[in-house]
Amino acid sequence: MPVSDPSESPTETTVDPAVPPADTGGDAGTGRAADPGSPADVEPAAGSGTVFIPSPEVEAVVARWNPQGLALLRALHGSGAATVVTVIGPADVNTTLLRTELARFEPRITLSEPMADPSAAVATTSPSDRGQPSVGALSGLALILLDAGTTIGADLLEAIGRLRADGTRILLAMNGIHAYRDWRAVRARNLELLAARGAADLDIVPVSARLAAAARTAGDAGLLDRSGLGSLHAQLTAAAAGAAAATGDRSAAVTGRVLADTRQRVVEQVGALRSGAELARLREERAVLLAGRDGGRATAMSTLRGQLHLARVDLMTDIGARIRALHTAARAELDRLRRADLRGYPDRLQQTVTELTGGVDRTIDHRLAELGGRIEGAERGMPSRRRDPAPRVGPDPEPRHRGVEDHLMIALGASAGVGLGRLLVAPLSLVPALDVASVPVTLALGGGAAAWVVRARGQLADRAHIRQWVSDALVNVKAQLEQRVATALVETETVLADLVVQASTARMVDTDRRVVELEAKLRRMAAEQPGQLAACERDIRILDRSISPVETNDQLGTQ
Template sequence: MNSVSVLPDSILRVVQRWNPSSDSGRLVSGESSSGTRIYVVGPQRCGREDIVQMFRASGECSIAAREADADVVLLVVDAASVIGREDLLLLDDAAESGTPVVVALTRVDVYRDWQAVHRRDAEVLSSHCTAFAQASIVPIAPGQEQALVAVVSQVAREGQAGDSNSGVIAQTRRMIEVEIRNLRDSVPGAELRAERSQLLADRDGRRGERLVQVRSRLQRARGDLSQQIAEATRATVAGARAWVDTASRAELGSVPMRLQHEVDHHTRVIDAAMAAAVEVAGATGYVASPRIPEDPPDRRRRNEDRVTILVGASAGLGLGRIAVTPLEMIPALEFASIPVTLVLGGVAAWWLARTRGLMADRAQSRSWIVESMSTVRAQWEQRVQSVLLEAEADLGAAIMAESREQLASAQARIVEIDGELRELAAARSGQLASCERDLAALNAAF
């Protein structure tokens, strides 16, 4: 058992902070062993087998079956090319455990530019891990194998006699380097940044898109309701005219009431369609219901009526004359034929005039129905226009109000996220600075 110098308290604190599971006793004393145990690694066809046989024959060193049992890790590469990524992966376990590393550069007698490869290998090792910065790179030519044995033995002795603490220190250094690499590569607050981007994209609640959707929906409703109004107008006119064609003179007086009843029915249907279109119940409560115009005016007697009476009287007199012709053949009844002729003429004139008047009243009613429904249609269209405009204004105002609330909420959340991101960045900077201080302390001591 060889005693070694006790580590400074600052180094002990670093090791205990980063590597509390390590064997703390190794930080006070080291262990020596007889003979050097070597663990040989390297790519194929680089001369590794020859190196292993040489060490077995030397008697000074033994080949370890596991890296954990080795005093030195020997990487065998040839001088054909610089150490590659696959070669460095073979040394990662050594870097973590703190085992010393020696590099054997074979076939230097074959490749003339081996010295450039030698320098580049040193740079690659140093940049890959600070623990490899002082690794020995031994060029091997035929007949110079013992030089490698001497270097390996020397490195093993220095590792045992100089400082048995190097394994734990190297392991701690490796842990710090990994943490520094992770801190530099990672961006803290990825979820917060994603949330912030989403808030910025939707902070107004998609106000413009929602307004366009409302206008598009109301425009479609306007077209559908216009078509419905046209169909209601045609149906009402057709039904009223069909009823008028069979109505008596007395029944024609109820045309306005019947027409208003139909208008009220279609108004309720149109109102229900509007309420469904704007998604607001009672949307027409502030709009007056359509009313038909005044009742049709009394029909005035015209020349056609007077002509109809004269024609009827003439026709009646003619028919009466024909009817009483047999009576005139009887002298006693000759004077009686005159009243009969007059009565028949009057009845015919009355019937023809009445029939002509009923037809004229029906025609006037049909014309009045068409004119009235034209007015009602305009009222329906005005009603729809007013409701849709009011609905667009109300829905737009509601969207704007919701947008303002969401904008305020999103802005407040963005401020919170910015604060959290600053705290994370500050914490990351503090952690990185602490890691760099600890690593600098270890590098300065070893």
């Protein structure tokens, strides 16, 4: 069966089940069926009683339903034969499968064993060779198989040039296109290399034997067309013109097979029209579109709110952890500071808060970027977030005021100092002359002890005062950072909600347009179905009248 070039769209080589082809044969202009009493639709070729050429009416039907079949008939009637072709390519599984699938086409073309060495192939395919002729040398026709994943090498280009110089006819086929998505670019590059070598007239036929095998198993004519095997077979048949004489029964068999295949395609179209499968599919598609008519707005808005809530929880938790870590570090640092260094600690805390705010801003930006990446259109509609200054830790702590505790510490310190002094000078009181002299020493020791106790107590009180101020300041900083997060999320929600509405509105408009198109198509198909069935039945009658003479003459030729 003929197939189309896989580089073409399937709609260019197969019949659209929704729109049956117009009848161009018989009385096509008036829309009437051909007269049953008209002459035979298949005429014998001149000089042969068994080679049949379709009439213009049959040719028009075949052209509408089976364009590659018509190309095969024209190539067959132009050449009248198939011949032996020398295959130049790798001896792998793909080549074996290609030879097997080509052997299923009529007229059968014998392919030689693949020759992987292009230089050796030149000696066996060139008609000018004076050595032992091979099967390929009888026809001077070579089929060169190219890899769909790589470009032509220099050795193969040189071999092609030598074959053309010796008069060998060459056909190029790119096998295995099913395995490479960029085979079209490789084919274009190969054509450029051939044109640079002066072989611009050569074409490369993209084929896939695996697709042909799958189409044969599934009975899918469209997939068989896309495999390219029919197109390659038709070109091989046409290239073998004049190589050998074809027998009449083989020509009649090929013609009958093409007509039968065309009739089968029309019958399948009639079955599809009567089953209403296409109408049911369109109605189902319309129902699906109507079910999602809101453009996914409700789902998108629900997802957006959930993601915003999750982002708020995560960011608030992160801020709380950062503030607690800063408070712990500040308390540890205060315990190590001297009393003179406590005065400059507020500035150091402000610097630390500024650095912490920068880290929080980066976390917010990263989380909002992740959130925007899930919304359609956010990559081009997200405005830059406004950056506020870092929170202030508040006014510096007020000086600590001396109270009753400080005076009490002075009294306790003096008392302890006097007692310590008396204890130290107690041995001197045993000497009457030194008893009076021990009094100043006792007072001096008491005064010194009192001063030390008061100073130590003041340092502890200052640290406690600064520690309390740090706690109050960090509470204020935390509140400002949480407000920063809430503001950023509200602004982002406003922008993203607007983008969701815009995207869903665009989808709603597109859905409405598609629903209108489907409804119009349904009405048109319902109105055109009787005419389509009538046209298909008329083509079947034309093909039936054409198949009968072919089968009759085929039987006469075999007797």
